Amino acid sequence: MADKPNCKVVLANNIAKSLLREVQDGLQKIGRKPLLVGFLSSSDPAAKVYAEWTGKTAKENGFEFELREIDRELLEDALLDANNDPRVDGIIVYYPIFGNRQDQYLQQIVSIDKDVEGLSHKYVFNMYQNIRFVDDANLKKSILPCTPLAVIKILEYLRIYNTILAYGNRLHGRTITVINRSEVVGRPLAALLANDGAQVYSVDINDVQEFTRGEGLRKKRHEVSEKPGWNINDCLPLSDVVISGVPGDKYKVPLEKLKEGAVCINFSSERNFTPEVKEKASIYVPAIGKVTIVVLLRNLLNKIDATTEPSSEKATQEKAAQTTA
Structure with missing residues (x-):
């Protein structure tokens, strides 16, 4: 079956290239x-x-x-x-x-000081509490886990983040389903997306949870509520973006429920979407591994930058240029 021309397949390698330029700039400074x-x-x-x-x-x-x-x-x-x-x-x-x-x-x-994966308790605490820096001056970024951060960088690349809105609110109005609630990837990813303003449905094998900052983004950080009786079929028709990372080759996203024109991202080592996804999705990212590794190197550079005391001029510039991650 021929691919429909309105579905753009975006490869991780192309996204990684843009991030690598940022990494190279950081290396030159070091x-x-x-x-x-x-x-x-x-x-x-x-x-x-x-x-x-x-x-x-x-x-x-x-x-x-x-x-x-x-x-x-x-x-x-x-x-x-x-x-x-x-x-x-x-x-x-x-x-x-x-x-x-x-x-x-x-x-x-x-x-x-050497954790580049964001797994230390301090970093995990900051992530869930939506605390984005580890210092009072807001100069040293809190390290985020690599795979969830890679997904965020992909969403930024795809312009799912609305850059007109303020930092921290740039997913406001987006509804996203994350299929996977592991403590390493799925739950952190749902929290990060909700902290940036999205309404997130976190789908696990047994239930669905909703991550949100409340109506009108009233909350500083996300809160979680149960969705009794819900399953994946309730979430997909509502979702602008579907992100799936179920391990193994048996699970496939039920495409008949997928919203027309949705953005689909697969972060499992196996494909959670069948080839027919291209008949309904507007954008499809089949794998993210190469982006994850570049994000790891980026985290390492951020660690090294954090160990050097910036000049007052540089500090002012960095604070003015705060980013989502």
Whole structure:
């Protein structure tokens, strides 16, 4: 079946290129190659691929990268050593490892000064509370988790964010469905989108929750309400944007309920949308992995920038140019 000409398929590589220019500008200001260390203690094939992509993208773009494959029983000590190593600028750990609360513990082992994934408690707290900076002067940005931030950067690239509106309100009037409520991606993404003004339906296997800042964006941060009796079929006809990240190859978004002209983004390693999505969607992004890695490098640069005290002139400029992430 031929693709309908009104559906634009946007590849992650094209979006990543625009972000890489920003990364290159940041590297020139630093004047050295930052060292990112990745820890692989997982047999998950997707984690291995992500690690390889990270290393390739980092090295191609002027960063140093070391992949350390560590037995999971030795990982805690290895992380503590990296925390104390002045050569190491950033740390990424490829999850899942134990697949339980021990993974959450390991996330807190990584020093907040070297956490480029936004998994430290302080960053998670700030994200859900819609606190965008870690200092009172609003100069040091709070680090956001890479995959949710990659989706946000894609939405900005696609002009889903309305740049006429004030920062923090630029998704006002948008209705978005996020299919996935994992603690790593789905729930943070729903919170971030709602904090930027969207009405978000968070769809899990058992229920639907609504994330919103209230009528007229009255709230400073999002609140969550249950939608009793709702399922994916209730959300899709209302949604301007549908973002899906269900793991595995069995789940497919029910396209018959999809709103005509919706924007569809897939962040699962498998395709959650069948090819027929192009018959109804206006824009389709089939994968986001390359954007996620560039966002990781961007987070690393933000960490390094935050360790240097800006001049008063630069501080004034940065504060005037606050961005959504």
